[in-house]
Amino acid sequence: DGGITQSPKYLFRKEGQNVTLSCEQNLNHDAMYWYRQDPGQGLRLIYYSQIVNDFQKGDIAEGYSVSREKKESFPLTVTSAQKNPTAFYLCASSPRNTEAFFGQGTRLTVV
Amino acid sequence: EDKVVQSPLSLVVHEGDTVTLNCSYEVTNFRSLLWYKQEKKAPTFLFMLTSSGIEKKSGRLSSILDKKELFSILNITATQTGDSAVYLCAVAEYGNKLVFGAGTILRVKS
Numbered sequence: 743d744g745g746i747t748q749s750p751k752y753l754f755r756k757e758g759q760n761v762t763l764s765c766e767q768n769l770n771h772d773a774m775y776w777y778r779q780d781p782g783q784g785l786r787l788i789y790y791s792q793i794v795n796d797f798q799k800g801d802i803a804e805g806y807s808v809s810r811e812k813k814e815s816f817p818l819t820v821t822s823a824q825k826n827p828t829a830f831y832l833c834a835s836s837p838r839n840t841e842a843f844f845g846q847g848t849r850l851t852v853v
Numbered sequence: 854e855d856k857v858v859q860s861p862l863s864l865v866v867h868e869g870d871t872v873t874l875n876c877s878y879e880v881t882n883f884r885s886l887l888w889y890k891q892e893k894k895a896p897t898f899l900f901m902l903t904s905s906g907i908e909k910k911s912g913r914l915s916s917i918l919d920k921k922e923l924f925s926i927l928n929i930t931a932t933q934t935g936d937s938a939v940y941l942c943a944v945a946e947y948g949n950k951l952v953f954g955a956g957t958i959l960r961v962k963s
Contacts, residue, residue: 773949784859784941784955785896792949801854801952832895834951841887842943842951844895 745769748833748845754853755820755827763818763848765833774816775834775842778802785832791816820850828852855880857954859942865960870932874957876942877924886918886925889941891956896941899927932961 746767755761765774773792777785777800787800791810805824810816816835820827830849836842856879866872878886885903889896900909902918902925909916913932918925929936939956946952 773951775951777953782958784939785943785953787950787952790950798950800950830894836949836951838949839884841898841901843898847894 746833746835746843746845748831748848750848751846753848753850755850757852758822760819760821761827761850763820763831763833763850765816765818765845766814767816767835767843768814769835769837769843770813771835771837771843772813773836773838773842774810775836776800776806776808776816776818777832777834779830779832779847788818788831855944855946855950855952857942857944857952859940859954859957861957862955863958863960865962866932867962868933870961871928871930872932872959874927874929874940874942874959875924876926876954878942878944878954879923880944880946880952882947883920883944884947885945887943887945887951888916888925888927889943891939891941892937899940929959932959934961934963937961 749764775790776788789808791797807819833845834842860875888899900916905920943953
């Protein structure tokens with residue numbers, strides 16, 4: 743069954759802790775993306791990757807880090823440097839020159 | 854900095870009304886403009902537009918792009934309560950960067 747899988751769906755983090763959100767796709771897509779969505783707002787680009795071992799910062803990369811060691815996987819780490827990490831995080835992937843497909847998201851809450 | 858601006862930010866209409874959602878953009882290397890509908894979690898794809906003046910249509914939804922004036926509109930005719938959602942506009946650039954606007958929250962009242 744093809745698609746994009748994000749895990750976990752819900753995540754709680756204590757202040758000062760790093761946490762990693764998983765995103766896996768079996769669609770053989772080259773490009774992958776991470777977005778942050780706050781209540782009542784659109785999607786803000788955190789990082790994106792065009793190919794394995796390459797990624798670029800989006801508009802709000804501070805306090806986040808990513809890796810792209812495999813085509814299928816694009817994990818996002820929310821570091822303690824991110825001052826307001828509570829949000830809904832969406833991962834997407836895209837083949838070349840067509841629309842992006844989204845995972846179901848991870849809701850991160852800092853407690 | 855790349856910008857995608859949607860208007861209005863929110864809209865309340867009655868069933869049967871027609872609505873027009875707007876999206877303007879300023880990006881460096883425009884490749885295409887995309888519309889998505891987000892009801893709960895994952896946005897779902899509606900349209901991708903690459904050429905000016907060519908309307909794309911799917912049922913009661915249609916969209917058109919003006920590359921000279923740098924905007925797109927999404928029309929929904931004969932709205933239904935099931936059309937209530939956040940409508941997102943995004944611009945894809947060469948190099949695969951994909952930037953979204955803030956979205957328009959549409960509520961259709963019965």
